[in-house]
Amino acid sequence: MRALTAVDVLQLWERCASLHPVDRALAMLQAGWPHDAPEALAALPIGERERRAAALRVHTFGPRCEGVGECPGCGEVYQVDPPIDAILAAPEAPREPVALTVLDHELVVRVPDSRDQAALTWCHDADEALRALVRRCVLSASRGGQPCDPAALPEAVLARVGDALAAMDENAETLIELACARCEHRWVLAFDAGEFLFREVTARARRLVYEVHTLARSYGWREADILAMSGRRREAYLQMVGR
Numbered sequence: 001m002r003a004l005t006a007v008d009v010l011q012l013w014e015r016c017a018s019l020h021p022v023d024r025a026l027a028m029l030q031a032g033w034p035h036d037a038p039e040a041l042a043a044l045p046i047g048e049r050e051r052r053a054a055a056l057r058v059h060t061f062g063p064r065c066e067g068v069g070e071c072p073g074c075g076e077v078y079q080v081d082p083p084i085d086a087i088l089a090a091p092e093a094p095r096e097p098v099a100l101t102v103l104d105h106e107l108v109v110r111v112p113d114s115r116d117q118a119a120l121t122w123c124h125d126a127d128e129a130l131r132a133l134v135r136r137c138v139l140s141a142s143r144g145g146q147p148c149d150p151a152a153l154p155e156a157v158l159a160r161v162g163d164a165l166a167a168m169d170e171n172a173e174t175l176i177e178l179a180c181a182r183c184e185h186r187w188v189l190a191f192d193a194g195e196f197l198f199r200e201v202t203a204r205a206r207r208l209v210y211e212v213h214t215l216a217r218s219y220g221w222r223e224a225d226i227l228a229m230s231g232r233r234r235e236a237y238l239q240m241v242g243r
């Protein structure tokens, strides 16, 4: 893994704003793991993609993480500590197919990846999404030794397969329970490490644009030369021009 450079940050900010969050996360991972093929990154379990986004976040911006949001009840702004350490420490999901017995059905399944997640964006509701996901992730199914159609599994089997896939990949979904100090509203936030990283990329990019603007105007330097400097050196010059 390599940390995102100032040039990476600006390019990702420019390129990724209009992308789907899944594609955005993969683009950021590609910058951090330039030697991994795009198809290999897309084939990582969703939780592993999340773990890498969290690792890239820490490697690029440092260990201190804070997020802010708004209470859905009253609009109060709150601070949240993203569970980065837990995401980094979670066991990695299996990357090979796994045999599973569910209610007398013998199945071979694989954990969902980014391609599956992207394919589900067209589903209208959670039930449809679960069925579509199982169709993609159940590689084979049989009952009493007789092969059966993975697309025609009973609802109870589908639900258990969904639970089993979630248990195999802890990082695929990170939920944070929150309570508002002002209105006592309670809710659960689904934390997305990729989107968290992109918010910080955006904030850093805006700051970099401002720094380039200020230094280019003061010294006539080129953008590429300003971005090639360390943050410390840029900061020293910014102090000299009184920002």
Ligand SMILES: [Zn+2]
Residues within 6 Å of the ligand: 071, 072, 073, 074, 075, 076, 180, 181, 182, 183, 184, 185
């Ligand atoms: Zn509130």
